[in-house]
Amino acid sequence: MSQFAEYAISALLLFGGAFTLVGAIGLARLPDFYTRLHGPTKATTVGVGAIMLSSVIYFSSVDQGIDFSEILITVFLFMTAPVSANMLAKAAMHIGVKTVKDTEGNPWHQ
């Protein structure tokens, strides 16, 4: 493995780890359910994206030749994360979860 690849992998791992940590902090710090919903969809998009990229670089530099399986994991994650966020939001609106009091606008009831 070249030195450049090692640095790139370390940087991406640190970057992805930092974003996942911030997502977790957000889950604890944000005021209500709807704002906390932003944590999981965000931390996964950038944090997991960076970690997957580092995995692609590692296996490409070890095995010679790009391995696409990690890219597929990222693609599947990007396709499923919005759906789960949408389902959580719909369920919260259905049972009437309270919003934080300075929220503008209202959730629907249909």
Next chain:
Amino acid sequence: MFDRLNFPQPWLSWVLFLTWQILSDGVTGGSVVLGLILAWIIPQLTHGFWPERPGFKKPWRMPAYILRVLKDIVIASFSVAWLILSPRSPRPVFISYPLKLEHPLAISILASTISLTPGTVSADISDDNKTLLIHALDAASDQEVINDIYNSYEKPLMEMFQ
């Protein structure tokens, strides 16, 4: 019995077949056979969920759209991370977004894009498919978010589908 041995959605079948080849460790006889079986059976099983064919008019614009979304995800992630760590509290807003897209697949791509880009989650769609309910984590005004989404995502999608 043999009249079901066809591929009603050739593009979906191709995507499934290629995805299976990438997932399995190297292209072998077994993976080709299993890939063909999956490419045949999954479109048959999910046939009922696709009332109309996805009507891509200009599919070659898709890669540019995906690159733009990826760029926006990275940029906007920093602002959300900064917001989480900064002491001031966010100003969450529920926004009713007036949809101009009509195709169901286009609307679901737009809704997924909104959920993936940091700071906004699409929460619900009205029964007549005309309005999308969006929850924004931190927004100064409704109109600003609506204009942003329209210019950067809905307009390119409209060009792609209509």
